[in-house]
Amino acid sequence: MDKPWNNKAWFLVLPVVVLVAFSAVIPLMTVVNYSVQDTFGQNVFFWAGTDWYEQTLASERFRDALVRNLVFSFLILAIEVPLGIAVALAMPRKGWGVSVCLVLMALPLLIPWNVVGTIWQVFGRIDIGLLGRVLADIGIDYNYTQEPIAAWATVIVMDVWHWTSLVVLLCYAGLVSIPDAYYQAARIDGASRWAVFRYIQLPKLKHVLLIAILLRFMDSFMIYTEPFVVTGGGPGNSTTFLSIDLVKMAIGQFDLGPAAAMSIVYFLIVLALSYVFYTVMTKTGADRPGGR
Amino acid sequence: MARIVLDGIAHSYLSEPRRPADWALKEINHTWEDGHAYALLGPSGCGKTTLLNLISGLLTPTKGRILFGEEDMTGLPPEARNIAQVFQFPVVYDTMSVFDNLAFPLRNRRVPEAEVKTRVAEMLDIIGLKDKARRKAAGLSADEKQKISLGRGLVRSDVAAILFDEPLTVIDPHLKWVLRSQLKHLHRRFGFTMIYVTHDQTEALTFADKVVVMYEGEVVQFGTPAELFERPRHTFVGYFIGSPGMNVLPAKVDGAEAMVGSHRIALEGSYGRPGNGAEIGVRPEFVRIAPAGEGVPVQIRGVEDVGRYRIVRTLLAGHELNAIAGEDEALPAEASALFDPGHVNVYVNSHLVEPEAR
Numbered sequence: 001m002d003k004p005w006n007n008k009a010w011f012l013v014l015p016v017v018v019l020v021a022f023s024a025v026i027p028l029m030t031v032v033n034y035s036v037q038d039t040f041g042q043n044v045f046f047w048a049g050t051d052w053y054e055q056t057l058a059s060e061r062f063r064d065a066l067v068r069n070l071v072f073s074f075l076i077l078a079i080e081v082p083l084g085i086a087v088a089l090a091m092p093r094k095g096w097g098v099s100v101c102l103v104l105m106a107l108p109l110l111i112p113w114n115v116v117g118t119i120w121q122v123f124g125r126i127d128i129g130l131l132g133r134v135l136a137d138i139g140i141d142y143n144y145t146q147e148p149i150a151a152w153a154t155v156i157v158m159d160v161w162h163w164t165s166l167v168v169l170l171c172y173a174g175l176v177s178i179p180d181a182y183y184q185a186a187r188i189d190g191a192s193r194w195a196v197f198r199y200i201q202l203p204k205l206k207h208v209l210l211i212a213i214l215l216r217f218m219d220s221f222m223i224y225t226e227p228f229v230v231t232g233g234g235p236g237n238s239t240t241f242l243s244i245d246l247v248k249m250a251i252g253q254f255d256l257g258p259a260a261a262m263s264i265v266y267f268l269i270v271l272a273l274s275y276v277f278y279t280v281m282t283k284t285g286a287d288r289p290g291g292r
Numbered sequence: 293m294a295r296i297v298l299d300g301i302a303h304s305y306l307s308e309p310r311r312p313a314d315w316a317l318k319e320i321n322h323t324w325e326d327g328h329a330y331a332l333l334g335p336s337g338c339g340k341t342t343l344l345n346l347i348s349g350l351l352t353p354t355k356g357r358i359l360f361g362e363e364d365m366t367g368l369p370p371e372a373r374n375i376a377q378v379f380q381f382p383v384v385y386d387t388m389s390v391f392d393n394l395a396f397p398l399r400n401r402r403v404p405e406a407e408v409k410t411r412v413a414e415m416l417d418i419i420g421l422k423d424k425a426r427r428k429a430a431g432l433s434a435d436e437k438q439k440i441s442l443g444r445g446l447v448r449s450d451v452a453a454i455l456f457d458e459p460l461t462v463i464d465p466h467l468k469w470v471l472r473s474q475l476k477h478l479h480r481r482f483g484f485t486m487i488y489v490t491h492d493q494t495e496a497l498t499f500a501d502k503v504v505v506m507y508e509g510e511v512v513q514f515g516t517p518a519e520l521f522e523r524p525r526h527t528f529v530g531y532f533i534g535s536p537g538m539n540v541l542p543a544k545v546d547g548a549e550a551m552v553g554s555h556r557i558a559l560e561g562s563y564g565r566p567g568n569g570a571e572i573g574v575r576p577e578f579v580r581i582a583p584a585g586e587g588v589p590v591q592i593r594g595v596e597d598v599g600r601y602r603i604v605r606t607l608l609a610g611h612e613l614n615a616i617a618g619e620d621e622a623l624p625a626e627a628s629a630l631f632d633p634g635h636v637n638v639y640v641n642s643h644l645v646e647p648e649a650r
Binding site for chain 1: 345348349350369370371375376377379380381383385386387388396397400401441444445
């Protein structure tokens with residue numbers, strides 16, 4: 001059991017450590033630094049201790065934004081994951097249709113986020129937008145600049161349009177990797193279409209779904225650009241998510257201390273929730289010895 | 293249970309087969325008698341799996357009919373046929389327990405739960421996984437998983453036949469023997485028809501009452517292991533079965549004589565004059581090495597000791613000729629080969645010809 005230790009190996013990871021330090025750790029530490037001090041500019045700082053944190057956690061504005069974010073993430077996951085699986089199941093497995101579908105699916109992912117926002121901002125306008133005009137003409141009271149429900153619907157449909165493709169592509173990759181023998185055995189066993197999905201396809205999709213859900217959760221929880229372009233956080237504060245609120249506070253009001261404290265809390269929430277997701281999803285079904 | 297009749301079936305994976313090579317399976321007429329154990333032997337890509345999938349209904353034949361007894365099954369899906377199939381790689385339903393895996397085909401067929409319980413319990417006993425019944429199937433070893441695949445086939449009481457598609461490929465060699473004898477035992481006990489695909493001749497010959505040898509989409513011989521050994525109907529069967537395979541030498545056949553190069557070899561019976569494309573086939577077991585002068589002169593090029601006997605590799609008029617020699621038999625420096633006339637077969641265009649008169 002006496003393994004020789006050779007600390008020279010640390011030099012090999014040094015470049016990565018330096019890179020990560022400059023790109024992540026040092027900026028994060030600056031934020032930590034801001035979060036415990038107060039400043040009025042001119043590089044003058046006063047020690048504030050945990051004041052900003054207490055203020056953030058007690059703030060109704062923060063809690064409202066957090067709830068909005070959680071609801072938003074929950075809704076888009078509840079729509080995008082089943083929809084993504086359904087689309088992936090419906091996609092052809094061979095022939096010319098495969099590449100057509102893959103390209104179509106990849107398209108929304110290639111569009112810059114602010115352009116996605118602009119597309120939907122125009123699309124939904126009741127004066128010139130195709131969607132807005134059609135809805136208004138068939139008598140639906142739709143105005144995303146006035147009504148919170150319409151604004152939410154727009155932001156959610158936009159996110160579904162933008163990101164379901166990612167879930168589809170991940171699931172499709174998972175589906176095509178299932179060997180034919182599984183489907184053949186299921187037919188011999190007399191399994192129904194539902195049983196094939198439930199006992200073959202879904203279990204085999206578990207790992208890609210884990211990745212899809214994690215990515216979609218983190219992304220949606222940190223969403224900024226698209227709703228900012230479409231609604232600017234309005235009407236009122238109805239679509240003001242944490243990131244939008246954070247930018248308002250830091251750049252709009254120049255409250256660096258509270259904004260920094262909020263950033264840290266925000267970051268810890270994302271980290272904690274991702275960890276919970278990951279643990280829960282890898283633990284389910286892992287109750288057997290020797291399992292992956 | 294019933295016999296399975298293949299009435300002129302052929303299959304092509306193309307929508308419009310034109311050339312003979314487009315057919316994965318050329319026309320086959322064959323009857324699998326009820327309760328027998330068959331081995332389907334052939335090299336990779338010869339159509340074995342295609343034939344199996346046609347019988348189980350995973351594929352629908354391009355031509356011909358499949359009958360179970362008197363009933364036409366040609367267009368029916370696998371779930372409507374009482375056939376079980378075990379695949380090369382073990383298929384288990386990962387999220388289910390071992391018990392549920394075995395119960396799956398029964399529950400899909402709406403068998404009452406009480407009966408499911410007794411049948412699965414019995415099957416767990418047979419495959420020896422009783423103590424793991426409640427375990428998730430995902431964590432088991434490859435051979436345990438294959439036992440489950442096997443069990444899912446055997447658990448159904450209604451199966452007319454069980455098809456095995458090289459089921460022991462992924463199993464450790466020492467377990468292969470165990471599983472194979474277990475299979476034989478089950479076959480004797482339940483009496484279902486068994487069709488066993490393999491490219492391993494030992495497996496085929498030890499396992500089956502009758503062996504079907506396939507080559508390039510055709511059945512080239514159907515017979516008992518002894519028939520395959522002594523009178524291969526096609527040179528391919530000769531090569532494929534036996535170790536080393538049969539010697540096949542191009543020859544000019546004239547009556548009861550064959551000329552290999554300038555050497556005369558006696559045949560049993562008269563074959564007339566078959567003309568071009570004639571070959572003689574003789575198994576190494578029926579070639580004896582003798583001192584020069586006794587038989588046709590050969591050059592010894594190497595000797596391989598394989599344990600109980602030795603393989604003598606020689607050249608006869610430029611053609612390779614293998615012979616079997618005993619462990620203690622002395623090999624002369626100047627050698628000749630003696631052929632057992634009763635075991636020299638004549639082939640024309642690779643197919644066996646019978647003598648006109650013996």
